[in-house]
Amino acid sequence: xxxxxxxxxxxxxxxxxxxxxxxxxxxxxxxxxxxxxxxxxxxxxxxxxxxxxxxxxxxxxxxxxxxxxxxxxxxxxxxxxxxxxxxxxxxxxxxxxxxxxxxxxxxxxxx
Numbered sequence: 001x002x003x004x005x006x007x008x009x010x011x012x013x014x015x016x017x018x019x020x021x022x023x024x025x026x027x028x029x030x031x032x033x034x035x036x037x038x039x040x041x042x043x044x045x046x047x048x049x050x051x052x053x054x055x056x057x058x059x060x061x062x063x064x065x066x067x068x069x070x071x072x073x074x075x076x077x078x079x080x081x082x083x084x085x086x087x088x089x090x091x092x093x094x095x096x097x098x099x100x101x102x103x104x105x106x107x108x109x110x111x
Contacts, residue, residue, distance in 0.1 A: 006077045007032075007059050007068050013083040013092060014064040021048055021064075028064040032081060032094070034072040042075060044094050 009017075009030070021028040031049035034042050052058060055070040066081055079096040 007057060007066060007073065008080045009059055009061040009064060009066040010080055010082040011062060013066075013081050014062040016083040016092070017048075017064045018062070024048065026050065029067055030064065030081070030092075031067045031069075032072065032076065033069055034075045044076075044092075046092050 017030045029049040059066045
């Protein structure tokens with residue numbers, strides 16, 4: 001486990017994770033992982049984490065921890081996780097510099 005400057009969490013995302021975690025009585029930890037699938041080849045998966053595993057990389061902002069497993073990190077290195085509210089709804093969004101293309105929903109990408 002190490003703090004990595006190559007993954008980050010925006011203040012807006014940190015605030016939203018803290019709110020959700022407090023409501024659910026869980027630690028303020030957001031896990032980002034990447035699964036195969038989605039309309040562009042890979043898809044982002046978000047969930048609250050209960051603990052940090054040995055092969056996880058973490059980034060901390062405003063007391064909130066972003067947790068990424070080592071396999072997923074290779075696909076999201078350099079990314080920023082943000083929380084965006086718009087007319088279409090509110091969602092966590094990954095600004096991933098490695099993504100060669102994405103899809104309209106913003107939750108799927110290709111390298």
